[in-house]
Amino acid sequence: MEAVLQTKNLSKRFKGRWAVRDLNIEVFRGDVFSFLGPNGAGKSTTIRMILTLLMPSSGSIEIFGEDLHHNRGAVLARVCGIVEKPDFYLYLSAYKNLEILGSMTRGVQRREIMEVLDLVGLAPRAFDKVRTYSHGMKQRLGIAQALLTKPELIILDEPTTGFDPQGMKEVREMIRTLSTERKMTIFLSTHLLSEVEQVATRMAVINHGELIAQGSVSDLLDRETTHYSIQVVPNAPALDLIERLPWVELISHDNNRLEVRIAEGRASELNRLFISNGIEVSSIFPHKTLEDFFLKVTRGKAAI
Amino acid sequence: MKLFLLETFKTFSRWRTYISFAVIALIVILTEVVMKLSGDEIVNRMLKPFQRDFFISGNVLNVWLITAFIMNSLHIHIPFLITLVAGDMVSSEATAGTIRFLLIRPPSRIRIITAKYLTALFYTAILVIFFAVLCVCLGLTLFGSGDLIVHHYGQFDVAFIPESEVPVRIFLSFIAAIWAMSVVASIAFLFSTLAENSIGPIIGTMAVVIVFLVLGSLPLDFFRMLKPYFFTTHMINLWQQFLEVPIQWHVIVRSAIVLGIHNICLFLTAMFMFKRKDIKS
Known part of the structure; x- marks a missing residue:
């Protein structure tokens, strides 16, 4: 090019x-x-x-x-x-x-x-x-x-x-x-x-x-998917659990839907913790938002 | 040439440019009308010391005397009117943001600043020519022609320049005035490249002109010694010499050279500053 x-x-x-x-x-x-x-x-x-x-x-x-x-x-x-x-x-x-x-x-x-x-x-x-x-x-x-x-x-x-x-x-x-x-x-x-x-x-x-x-x-966003939307039942124990996990940042919650920001590769770990605590996870999927990407890279100074 | 024409077009498209012409018209018309009404009294007062020894006849209060009289105020009001435009040439573009419009185009900064400077000089020349034409045309209508009496205030001397010689001398005097006033335009232009608003260059230039005029007129030996080095001295000398009897050409040449050196130095400084200037606004 x-x-x-x-x-x-x-x-x-x-x-x-x-x-x-x-x-x-x-x-x-x-x-x-x-x-x-x-x-x-x-x-x-x-x-x-x-x-x-x-x-x-x-x-x-x-x-x-x-x-x-x-x-x-x-x-x-x-x-x-x-x-x-x-x-x-x-x-x-x-x-x-x-x-x-x-x-x-x-x-x-x-x-x-x-x-x-x-x-x-x-x-x-x-x-x-x-x-x-x-x-x-x-x-x-x-x-x-x-x-x-x-x-x-x-x-x-x-x-x-x-x-x-x-x-x-x-x-x-x-x-x-x-x-x-x-x-x-x-x-x-x-x-x-x-x-x-x-x-x-x-x-x-x-x-x-x-x-x-x-x-x-698209390449840059694919590398950085840290924002997840999780559908859980029940809601309150899930919120309690998240509060105890320092590597999970709660962005918002609404009924049984949680919006969290977590480090890459830790989504499955969070899923396991929910299940082991008796919380049912019906869906978990990442959001590829530019906002997340931008906030992450402008907070740290490491070159990508 | 194209850039110079563009700059000239822009300058003469602004109403501010015409303030100076209106002010000059007002000054000239008022002065000549008042001189028409009470000029004889002024001439009598001027010639009183000589009337015991000489018999003066003819049209003494004529267009040339009036023009020379008005020209004596040249170093006071014309510089101010020149700064209104010359001091605005670059700074107004910075204020309006149009400096970016100009500087991101292919022409180099040197070409742009040169075109602007030539426009400032052109405006200065047009202003002085307008002043001259109005003085002479209105003066001829109101007072007619005649010999020019040259008298230095406070001194017991008087000289006459014959009517046949005066128009050429007045013409040369105005040409010299354009050259003299170009230094004021150069100072205002330099300040304009440094400032981001129009007021600074106007005040700055007038402060410089007034300070040098005042220092040059102080009756102290120290300032008398420095006076030949002040640009204001040469500014006044240059055009006034054409109305002296006899004309001292060496004074004219020296003053013209000194003022020319001032112009070159001021313009080169403006060019240097403008070329290196960071446009942050």
Whole structure:
């Protein structure tokens, strides 16, 4: 597979503190690559280095096989980035904003601008100042911006921040469209796990500036199945038993259903204990949730 | 060139840019109207020491005298008006977040900062030209032409520049004023690359200009000794020399070079800072 984006020992230090340290990630062509991490983990710092807004303290970035530092202009002509929210000149019209953007990238025709504005439903307001646009309209203009220059790689930093559920859904649909219909590679930074579960094909998890997991979403989840749903009768003795077991964490219970988190490979041991204590177990099955995976890897620091 | 045109388009699409033109129009119109009403009295007061020994005739209160009179306020209000835009060139993009819009595109930071700097200089030139055209056109309408009387306040000397020579001198004087004011634009521009808001560069630039003007005018030997090294000294010298009799070309050349060096140093510093700047916002 062709690597579209690679970071090699990428590091950034701010006033004696490492925001990102020795980061090695790989994004392949066609990926919807999710870059996960808790707040302050170093996601935005990494994205800003990839988009040349921040200078790395050490390490390098390769995009399309070319060193970003040495071929900045040529590389960025094939990339579109939206950091946190699309930024536009509010005192100019949507048309003028896109014209400026286009002329800074490769030069675009009026027809191309009107086409993308039409695609996102903004053609009737093309010549209105962006100041008069609603939040959703600005976001759609951001999509138009991403489409206009026909980039091969789109980098989105927290694209759903400040959105209502409908807005979030629209952004997710936009990501799917760009990936499946337009064959663009998407690099998506987020801390919303539901977003990742719904759209990502590969992911990396970062914490305290260091990479702690990287791979395809399905592979990583298969490795980490620690959340179990157990159907037991009777309920009360089962709860008593769990309280006495330090390696079992009770998440919730409802009638005869228990939700627990346990270490890998100990499900059968728990089952045996239930039976030996006269508790009937009618079902026990694992949940492969990204949330569990994420919480586990961000609690410990061991690399996966 | 394309980036310069884009920057110019953006600058002249903002209403803030036109505040300066409105202020200049107001100052020039008010001054010339008041001079029309009470200018004779001012001229009489100015020439009173000479009237015992000389007979002065002709249209003394003419467009050139009025223009020179208004130009004397150049170093006070024009710098402030220049900082409104030059101090905003980079910092306003940081405030609005559009700096990211710019810097993640293919053009290099050096090309972007150069285009912005040229736009700041272009705006400065346009502002001074507007000032000149308004002064002269309105002055010609209200006062007509004539010889220019040159008098240094507090000194017993007076000189005349003939009517045939004055337009060229005034023209050169305004060209020199553009060069002088470009230093103010450069200072504001440098501060703009360092700040994340527009107020800082405006206040910072005005503080620098005022401090140097005040220190240069203090009647203390220490500051008199330093005065030739202040950029404000050369800023004023440069354009005023074109209205002196005779013109001291060596002073003009020296001041133009000193101001040019200031411009180059300030721009290179701005470029260096901007190239290394981390965009964290």
